[in-house]
Amino acid sequence: MRFVSPSSRQPLGSQGPRHPLLPPASTGRAGPPASKSPSGRPSERRIDGDPGSTGQNRAQGPALRRGNVVRWKALSPSLDANGRRFVSRLRLLKDRSGLSLVSLQAKTQFSDSSWERYLNGKVLPPSTAVEALARLSGEDVARLMELRDAAAKTWYTASDADSTPGSDTARGVAESEAPRIRAVALSLAAGGLLLSAAVSMLLVMDARQPNDGSNRGSTVDVGTYTCTYSRRGDELFAGNSTTTSRLVMLNSTGPDTAEVQCLLRRHKLSPGDIDGYFGQQTEAQVRRLQRQGHVPADGIVGEQTWTLLRHVE
Template sequence: MRWRALPPSLDSNGRRFVGQLRLLKDRSGLSLVSLQTKTPFSGSSWERYLNGKVLPPEAAVEALARIAGEDAGPLLELRDAAERTWNTASDAGAMAGSDPAHDAPDSEVPRIRVVALSAAAGGLLLSAVVSVLLVMDAQHPKAGGRQGTAATVGKYTCTYTRRDDLVFAGNSAAMSHRVMLNSTGPDAAEVQCLLLRHKLSPGDIDGYFGPHTEAQVKRLQRQDHVPTDGVVGEQTWALLRHVE
């Protein structure tokens, strides 16, 4: 397949990442239509990902690696590097001429797109503001005390405290209990609050360890070079509770 030239706005990190995506796509021998059939993402979404118009989500990267029979870890590390320097103006230009719903799995395309987009934009803005406030509070506890300010995001409350050089968010004191995809309850909420403190965005603090929370756990694991399995066990709890 003859590939189009990549957008000039992409820097070296973006070009290296998209180049590897193209290499895996060529190696798989699949067309865009075939990729649509074998993954939750549409052919038009894959066209944008593979031509550097839109940064693909982690789920799309993992799906392509699986199809090509490759380890997704190195490719996800390239994606992390590309994400830090991805030209958001390029993203905005690409999105302006396309349907934003195509970047979600086809099964999740909203029926009332204008309303869904407005709600999503408002939710993302609120989540970003609360995340920044929670992270600032956790990293800068009040003078003379060991407890930060409580904040409620979703169903649970994140109340950061420090004990024996460890951080707790007020939902669970777990240190080794395994929490993983589809886990629910206080342990999952504790993981979500601690991810916020590490400047990661697990979504609502609702006590549900869904795919988004799992993706952020994997990101933390990659950053700290521990096995990237998305499961919070003893080693990952230590990372989450570590006082920076």
């Protein structure tokens, strides 16, 4: 029988010594080799404003991706603490949603270039964009809007020079204010239409009023008049007007109307108060006098009706 020394035994599962020309055995799975730059460092690929997963510096703008880690660009120094806090939260929600800029464009009413400016802090996003991102990422809308309101109070106040025409800041202000400007424009247009309709109605009503030179439609001529009767030949006058042909009709006001009312009383008719206003009661009594005098009972005091009024016993 042959004895084997314990020190010469191979461990269980060992394959023993390998041939010097064979490659060493693998101890586990190996992934594809990482690409390297000529300097020997892992290569970096630029992301055009479309980061994927989050990294340690996700509060910086879309810039570089190292493996699966995305680093955002640094925010503009013009942003204060409130602006940085707000934009950083937007970036976090964008990363959490896993949506690309193209996907955000498809799911909202804002373009991918607009989202790139929002996430870079170049433009203050409008409220509708903030609400849309909150819903897509499952964020509390009220909480995110509070951050936006705080940022809006001091947005770019430290860098007024950036607000030149054509700059990103100027475009951002215009873009964020666009809904408010449209609302104001619509309100002004609606107000203009209402004003135009009111003026048109007033013109139509004024056109229906008779124009006989007796200041009709003026409340200044409505009041209390007195009747002081006197005769000139066979004609009677009440001391308010001496006309014998001026037209007086419904809604007329002034001394001519008061004269008609005084003369109607002398004909033992009841026009109401002597107030210088040709109302329906005065018109009814004029029609009654016209029927008595056998003239057209149209309720309008013209030359024929003045003759009836001034010739009274």
